[in-house]
Amino acid sequence: MMRATLFYLSTQPALRRWTETSSFSRKLIKRFVAGMTLDEEISVVRRLNAEGILATLDHLGESVKSTEEAAASRDSYINALDRIGAEKLQATISIKLTQFGLDFGERQCLDNVRPLVSKAKSLGTAVEVDMEASPYVDATLRIVHRLHEEDGPVRAVVQAYLFRTFDDTAALCDAAIPVRLVKGAYEEPRSIAFPTKAEVDSEFVRITHLLLDRGTYPAIGSHDETLLQETERYAARQGVAKDKFEFQMLYGIRRDLQDRLVRDGYRLRLYVPYGDAWYPYFMRRLAERPANLFFLLKNLVRR
Numbered sequence: 001m002m003r004a005t006l007f008y009l010s011t012q013p014a015l016r017r018w019t020e021t022s023s024f025s026r027k028l029i030k031r032f033v034a035g036m037t038l039d040e041e042i043s044v045v046r047r048l049n050a051e052g053i054l055a056t057l058d059h060l061g062e063s064v065k066s067t068e069e070a071a072a073s074r075d076s077y078i079n080a081l082d083r084i085g086a087e088k089l090q091a092t093i094s095i096k097l098t099q100f101g102l103d104f105g106e107r108q109c110l111d112n113v114r115p116l117v118s119k120a121k122s123l124g125t126a127v128e129v130d131m132e133a134s135p136y137v138d139a140t141l142r143i144v145h146r147l148h149e150e151d152g153p154v155r156a157v158v159q160a161y162l163f164r165t166f167d168d169t170a171a172l173c174d175a176a177i178p179v180r181l182v183k184g185a186y187e188e189p190r191s192i193a194f195p196t197k198a199e200v201d202s203e204f205v206r207i208t209h210l211l212l213d214r215g216t217y218p219a220i221g222s223h224d225e226t227l228l229q230e231t232e233r234y235a236a237r238q239g240v241a242k243d244k245f246e247f248q249m250l251y252g253i254r255r256d257l258q259d260r261l262v263r264d265g266y267r268l269r270l271y272v273p274y275g276d277a278w279y280p281y282f283m284r285r286l287a288e289r290p291a292n293l294f295f296l297l298k299n300l301v302r303r
Helices: 002-010 013-021 023-032 038-050 067-086 106-123 134-149 165-174 197-214 225-238 255-263 278-288 291-301
Strands: 054-059 091-095 127-129 154-159 179-182 219-221 246-250 268-274
Touching: 038 054, 038 067, 038 268, 054 067, 067 091, 067 106, 091 106, 106 127, 106 134, 127 134, 134 154, 134 165, 154 165, 165 179, 165 197, 179 197, 197 225, 219 225, 225 255, 246 255, 255 268
Parallel strands: 054 091, 054 268, 091 127, 127 154, 154 179, 179 219, 219 246, 246 268
Antiparallel strands: none
């Protein structure tokens, strides 16, 4: 019921206009989104780098409706990479393959993504390929493996709540492909995903151990303090140096934990979204998984 209500609300033009101009939305954007423009994004990344924090840039938008929109997404990220290079920022880019035409076919998507990977390689940075809902997992992994085989600097994102993810992660480790582990934010059926937080947390820990044992510069993406502490304990126990992996968190979420990780000498990268597609981005996430709403509101009022 809540999911249906959120989806309905997201389709109402009057509500959208009000939301986009309200004081609440301004607070939301300021806290969780770098801004509407690339200039605003670069300003935030510059500040984060000065604080000893790495970044990955996410230009909001996904599931494009035409090949022209996919090409425009490609060009926007080329511009972002040019700025990263010009300002010598410590930053990668994060992309969703549906934003580059995956729904039109893997070949078309690859044609749009390859220029980004080539540009990133020339600048000494990387492309992080976000994982989307379960129907896209196989195609996403095929594309990541293909780009890696072509000597592209790519990192795959995997979601702990899917039953298949441990095996997918092992295969990525075998291929020496860097991995970012997250819990997962889409609503998935019980037939393919762990249904409870306790089960997801347990699998997250199991995959974290795999990555620290066998992974290539893995990234552990979580805001759960218990999971972060377990990662720290296991890395110390296994003798994994702090510069051999990184933590990743969302911009604006658990800034207290972010400060603590940096103080303790860990590498931290923030996922920093920007662009005028913030409204459909938030509404889609809330409609896909209503629990995201409570997570968002809780972090809006905490440091």
